[in-house]
Amino acid sequence: MSSIIGTLGALLREKKVSCKELTKAYLDGIDRDNGVLNAYVRVTGEQALKTAAEVDRKIAAGEALSPLEGIPMTLKDNISTRGIETTCCSKILQGYTPIYDATVWQMLQKQNAVLLGKTNMDEFAMGSSCETSCYGGAANPFDTGHVAGGSSGGGASAVGGNLAAYALGSDTGGSIRQPASFCGLVGLKPTYGAVSRFGLIAYASSLDQIGPICKSVEDAAVVFDAISGQDPMDSTSVGHKDPVSPQLAQKPEQLAIGVVKEYFKGVDPQVEAAIQNAIRTYEKLGAKVVPLSMPAISYALPVYYILACAEASSNLGRYDGIRYGYHADHYNGIHEMICKTRSEGFGPEVQRRILLGSYVLSAGYYDAYYKKAQNLRGAVKKGFDETFAQCDVILAPTVPMTAFPKGFAGQDQVQTYQTDICTVPVNIAGLPALSIPCGYDQKGLPVGMQLIANRFEETKLLQTAYLFEREMAGEIYRKEEWGCRTYA
Amino acid sequence: MREYEMVAGLETHVELATKTKIFCGCTTAFGGAPNTHCCPICIGLPGVLPKLNRQVVRYGILAGLATNCKINPVSKMDRKNYVYPDLPKAYQVSQYDKPLCLGGWITLDSGKKIRLTRIHIEEDAGKLVHERGDTFVDYNRGGVPLIEVVTEPDFRSVEEVREYVEKLQLLMKYIGVSDCKMQEGSLRCDVNISVRPKGSETFGTRTEIKNMNSFTFMSKALEYEFERQVDLLESGEAVIQETRRYNDTTGETESMRSKEDAHDYRYFKEPDLVTIATGEEEIETLRAQLPELPDRKKARYLEMGINEGDAAALIRSRRAAAFFDEAAEGLNAPKTAAAFIVGQMFSRYSTEEQREEWAVAISPAQLHALCELVESGKCNRNLAKATLEKMLDTGKDAKSFLSEGDLAGVGSEQLAQVCKTVIAQNAGAVQNYLGGKETALKALVGAVMRETRGRADAEKASGMLIDMLKKEC
Numbered sequence: 001m002s003s004i005i006g007t008l009g010a011l012l013r014e015k016k017v018s019c020k021e022l023t024k025a026y027l028d029g030i031d032r033d034n035g036v037l038n039a040y041v042r043v044t045g046e047q048a049l050k051t052a053a054e055v056d057r058k059i060a061a062g063e064a065l066s067p068l069e070g071i072p073m074t075l076k077d078n079i080s081t082r083g084i085e086t087t088c089c090s091k092i093l094q095g096y097t098p099i100y101d102a103t104v105w106q107m108l109q110k111q112n113a114v115l116l117g118k119t120n121m122d123e124f125a126m127g128s129s130c131e132t133s134c135y136g137g138a139a140n141p142f143d144t145g146h147v148a149g150g151s152s153g154g155g156a157s158a159v160g161g162n163l164a165a166y167a168l169g170s171d172t173g174g175s176i177r178q179p180a181s182f183c184g185l186v187g188l189k190p191t192y193g194a195v196s197r198f199g200l201i202a203y204a205s206s207l208d209q210i211g212p213i214c215k216s217v218e219d220a221a222v223v224f225d226a227i228s229g230q231d232p233m234d235s236t237s238v239g240h241k242d243p244v245s246p247q248l249a250q251k252p253e254q255l256a257i258g259v260v261k262e263y264f265k266g267v268d269p270q271v272e273a274a275i276q277n278a279i280r281t282y283e284k285l286g287a288k289v290v291p292l293s294m295p296a297i298s299y300a301l302p303v304y305y306i307l308a309c310a311e312a313s314s315n316l317g318r319y320d321g322i323r324y325g326y327h328a329d330h331y332n333g334i335h336e337m338i339c340k341t342r343s344e345g346f347g348p349e350v351q352r353r354i355l356l357g358s359y360v361l362s363a364g365y366y367d368a369y370y371k372k373a374q375n376l377r378g379a380v381k382k383g384f385d386e387t388f389a390q391c392d393v394i395l396a397p398t399v400p401m402t403a404f405p406k407g408f409a410g411q412d413q414v415q416t417y418q419t420d421i422c423t424v425p426v427n428i429a430g431l432p433a434l435s436i437p438c439g440y441d442q443k444g445l446p447v448g449m450q451l452i453a454n455r456f457e458e459t460k461l462l463q464t465a466y467l468f469e470r471e472m473a474g475e476i477y478r479k480e481e482w483g484c485r486t487y488a
Numbered sequence: 489m490r491e492y493e494m495v496a497g498l499e500t501h502v503e504l505a506t507k508t509k510i511f512c513g514c515t516t517a518f519g520g521a522p523n524t525h526c527c528p529i530c531i532g533l534p535g536v537l538p539k540l541n542r543q544v545v546r547y548g549i550l551a552g553l554a555t556n557c558k559i560n561p562v563s564k565m566d567r568k569n570y571v572y573p574d575l576p577k578a579y580q581v582s583q584y585d586k587p588l589c590l591g592g593w594i595t596l597d598s599g600k601k602i603r604l605t606r607i608h609i610e611e612d613a614g615k616l617v618h619e620r621g622d623t624f625v626d627y628n629r630g631g632v633p634l635i636e637v638v639t640e641p642d643f644r645s646v647e648e649v650r651e652y653v654e655k656l657q658l659l660m661k662y663i664g665v666s667d668c669k670m671q672e673g674s675l676r677c678d679v680n681i682s683v684r685p686k687g688s689e690t691f692g693t694r695t696e697i698k699n700m701n702s703f704t705f706m707s708k709a710l711e712y713e714f715e716r717q718v719d720l721l722e723s724g725e726a727v728i729q730e731t732r733r734y735n736d737t738t739g740e741t742e743s744m745r746s747k748e749d750a751h752d753y754r755y756f757k758e759p760d761l762v763t764i765a766t767g768e769e770e771i772e773t774l775r776a777q778l779p780e781l782p783d784r785k786k787a788r789y790l791e792m793g794i795n796e797g798d799a800a801a802l803i804r805s806r807r808a809a810a811f812f813d814e815a816a817e818g819l820n821a822p823k824t825a826a827a828f829i830v831g832q833m834f835s836r837y838s839t840e841e842q843r844e845e846w847a848v849a850i851s852p853a854q855l856h857a858l859c860e861l862v863e864s865g866k867c868n869r870n871l872a873k874a875t876l877e878k879m880l881d882t883g884k885d886a887k888s889f890l891s892e893g894d895l896a897g898v899g900s901e902q903l904a905q906v907c908k909t910v911i912a913q914n915a916g917a918v919q920n921y922l923g924g925k926e927t928a929l930k931a932l933v934g935a936v937m938r939e940t941r942g943r944a945d946a947e948k949a950s951g952m953l954i955d956m957l958k959k960e961c
Contacts, residue, residue, distance in 0.1 A: 088534075098528075099533070100528045198535070198536070235538070310756060317579060318576060361569075361755075
């Protein structure tokens with residue numbers, strides 16, 4: 001399948017459609033379908049049309065357009081947008097309007113990206129189904145009785161439902177790749193440090209990373225090129241050396257695909273079958289498949305939940321109702337004001353993770369949990385280093401199953417946490433990874449395949465994915481290229 | 489009653505004199521309308537990230553080098569989590585287990601070394617303002633860089649604590665990392681204090697007294713707390729480990745929170761910042777920037793023949809000391825210049841701020857010229873004193889106030905003549921002196937001064953009179 005961004009860009013440049021018409025078509029689609037999908041929690045039509053007018057002016061003036069210019073898109077509700085309410089889909093941030101822009105949004109604004117709105121997510125990105133959102137979950141465009149995934153569920157639902165050309169999400173333990181997998185999309189979690197986190201409302205600072213959710217590998221490469229870069233405002237940012245897009249069609253030389261057996265434990269047979277098919281496709285394309293083992297992966301899940309919750313407990317301490325956001329009505333004194341504000345403002349999953357995180361950091365438990373998890377983080381990193389000495393890219397399932405039915409995730413938290421097993425190792429090691437569709441289950445729900453590369457090897461990662469996408473295009477992508485469908 | 493001794497250790501917060509805050513570009517200027525020296529970063533809005541001001545690291549290293557610390561080649565920032573409205577992120581970015589500087593000392597005048605455990609860098613919190621029955625928060629101070637200087641429990645008296653803080657304050661001012669204004673809160677102390685019977689080797693249970701920002705309060709608080717703990721032990725009660733504060737109205741310390749209520753700060757590495765590496769080269773560059781430190785300067789002054797009191801006074805103001813150094817250059821008796829500065833100029837510039845500012849009308853060269861006139865005997869001390877006052881009023885040279893007659897002075901021959909006359913005319917005083925009444929000499933010197941209209945050198949005249957009178961008997 002070709003790039004949506006490329007297709008729309010060509011239509012604009014060839015003046016077959018004006019940016020205003022394009023934007024309006026998307027806004028109409030949102031009007032019609034968002035009631036069912038609940039992908040958007042805030043639509044910014046006015047601002048979108050204003051940007052569209054500027055793009056149309058440039059087109060009329062014969063000025064050159066950059067790749068993302070005039071392309072309607074959306075941002076996850078944890079990416080700060082000046083003048084546009086940004087809530088992380090939490091009651092506690094109701095009414096909070098940032099007074100500054102996240103670096104990624106600054107970069108996209110320079111390209112006249114048309115922001116259609118802010119998309120739904122699990123509250124503070126804590127969840128795998130988008131259902132911990134204070135606005136309710138986002139539906140899966142393939143089957144609205146199923147979730148879009150999480151936490152960037154709104155973005156995936158919007159792109160999958162053709163309500164945006166691409167979305168920016170954030171991935172702390174799989175929050176871009178998992179919903180991309182559930183919604184049959186390409187979701188890229190860049191190397192930690194490739195994209196600035198400045199303005200991304202933190203869940204777990206050492207794991208969070210912003211990335212694109214797109215309809216194709218080509219699109220993901222274009223968006224990644226636009227948002228990656230070293231940012232002086234983010235001390236942990238490194239950037240990325242060369243743009244990926246121009247090199248995307250190059251076939252990586254001597255591609256060795258690592259298949260790590262630990263990634264296949266407890267995977268649904270239908271998912272496994274689709275992944276095995278993909279492995280055979282790569283073999284057919286000339287890649288060498290290397291069976292590998294990485295026992296350290298078994299630490300990844302507990303390490304993730306300890307570190308992520310620990311950091312979250314600190315990051316979320318600032319929401320006290322004093323300066324912005326939700327503020328409890330009735331209280332006696334400052335202590336009670338803060339307690340009530342937080343008890344009423346945070347949902348149960350967020351409270352659970354704050355409690356867990358405070359516990360693992362507290363005196364007497366720090367060594368047993370946090371410190372041990374930090375040490376094991378090193379073991380996971382080392383495991384990947386050893387694995388990448390033997391292969392170029394790791395191929396694994398993104399999620400052990402296809403999209404959950406609505407309501408499933410809230411039933412058993414531990415069981416739901418376990419569905420993150422395939423995505424969290426990457427965040428712990430700070431690696432780039434993406435999810436790309438590789439088939440369907442019997443219900444017709446998409447299966448996502450995960451590709452993982454070594455740090456800052458986005459180029460190799462996207463090239464490997466592109467190879468597969470070109471080979472499989474006709475088979476696994478939906479027929480509709482762009483345009484809006486209705487959901488009865 | 490048994491005799492007790494105090495055991496105390498200090499944690500001193502020193503606000504650094506950087507132009508901008510530790511993690512953002514906001515000004516660190518004191519005061520300003522509430523919440524005007526703020527930005528999304530220092531008020532901790534959702535999504536912001538800190539960016540370490542490298543000057544803070546450099547100042548921290550300078551502080552470490554000036555106090556004989558080892559500089560950690562790799563240190564890191566940590567989050568200290570606690571909830572208080574003046575802390576907008578609900579954590580303070582500080583340093584926990586890998587501070588910037590380790591293990592130095594400051595030497596007291598007695599020669600006793602107060603050992604420093606560590607010096608680390610951190611951000612200050614905002615301030616609560618209580619007004620009109622309400623509480624407001626002012627985040628202007630939030631994010632202002634601090635160093636915290638932590639000592640071992642080496643203090644045994646209030647005087648030692650005081651001397652240490654004064655020395656630390658002076659050192660930090662010398663190296664230019666802080667103005668150390670206690671009244672503006674740029675130097676604040678927390679004291680850990682316990683008591684034990686004299687001769688005992690073990691430590692008693694300690695209390696911590698927080699946030700003392702004046703020498704007077706600190707002395708009073710420590711004296712009160714010492715007595716309180718001794719009284720408890722003497723009446724058979726135990727000291728409870730707790731945090732206390734000094735109430736300057738009652739003159740007492742009062743309990744803030746007990747050990748059970750002590751914060752669990754849940755320290756962990758600040759994930760938004762990278763580790764701080766400090767190379768040998770950077771450390772040596774900074775070491776080369778260190779000025780002559782107060783103790784060394786004082787030793788040099790004593791070697792120059794300046795008396796203890798003047799030397800101690802001079803080093804207290806780095807600018808005055810620099811003024812002195814320039815003025816004294818090439819003088820036979822530098823102590824003359826020191827005496828003028830400490831004896832006369834310091835009474836004009838009596839406050840610490842004035843001495844700090846050192847906005848004097850004359851240049852060191854002008855003082856040097858005056859000292860030369862005194863040294864050569866062309867101008868006696870009294871006349872020189874009066875002249876210096878006029879110089880300080882106007883900024884003019886000494887010579888503008890001294891007539892040729894003044895400057896001609898009184899030559900030795902002329903002085904001898906006058907002395908002879910005076911002895912002849914004051915038989916009574918001479919008699920008294922020879923009879924053993926030493927004070928009678930003063931009357932004779934006075935007479936010489938009157939005869940010469942003050943131009944004679946009183947010391948010289950005195951010597952000459954004594955010689956002549958010896959011959960008389």
